[in-house]
Amino acid sequence: xxxxxxxxxxxxxxxxxxxxxxxxxxxxxxxxxxxxxxxxxxxxxxxxxxxxxxxxxxxxxxxxxxxxxxxxxxxxxxxxxxxxxxxxxxxxxxxxxxxxxxxxxxxxxxxxxxxxxxxxxxxxxxxxxxxxxxxxxxxxxxxx
Ligand code: TR5
Numbered sequence: 001x002x003x004x005x006x007x008x009x010x011x012x013x014x015x016x017x018x019x020x021x022x023x024x025x026x027x028x029x030x031x032x033x034x035x036x037x038x039x040x041x042x043x044x045x046x047x048x049x050x051x052x053x054x055x056x057x058x059x060x061x062x063x064x065x066x067x068x069x070x071x072x073x074x075x076x077x078x079x080x081x082x083x084x085x086x087x088x089x090x091x092x093x094x095x096x097x098x099x100x101x102x103x104x105x106x107x108x109x110x111x112x113x114x115x116x117x118x119x120x121x122x123x124x125x126x127x128x129x130x131x132x133x134x135x136x137x138x139x140x141x142x143x144x
Contacts, residue, residue: 030079
């Protein structure tokens, strides 16, 4: 990975095992996450798309040739999709549209997958809502 930072090294040992990372994550504490530092640019990331309310950047542990995360810049309680309320409809719709913009920019409009892991049983490891945009290879179904 192109990003090297001592603050994330402990986590890097865990990202090779999605379940271990998910179990190590503090479920739904509504506290700060690594994504706050990515949004503030305190920690560098490979930005694919950015606007006033959304940021799309490459996943540090890609599971496909294209693996981009789309996140809201203002979390507003959306630690995970299970926390969504009616007031989040606009941002949720926008994130989905940004996923499509990313797919076009990355040249994978012929086939791409959007994944949201919500909660420990779904292997969520960072409690700041994010869409995974995956493509560039033949995707398998069903996911594990
Ligand atoms: O498992 P969920 O669905 O919660 O997805 C979290 C994703 O964040 C994983 O796919 C991780 O690989 C990814 N991740 C974690 C870190 C990170 C990252 N993507 C880009 N840059 C990252 N940094 C700098 N630090 C991380 N800890």
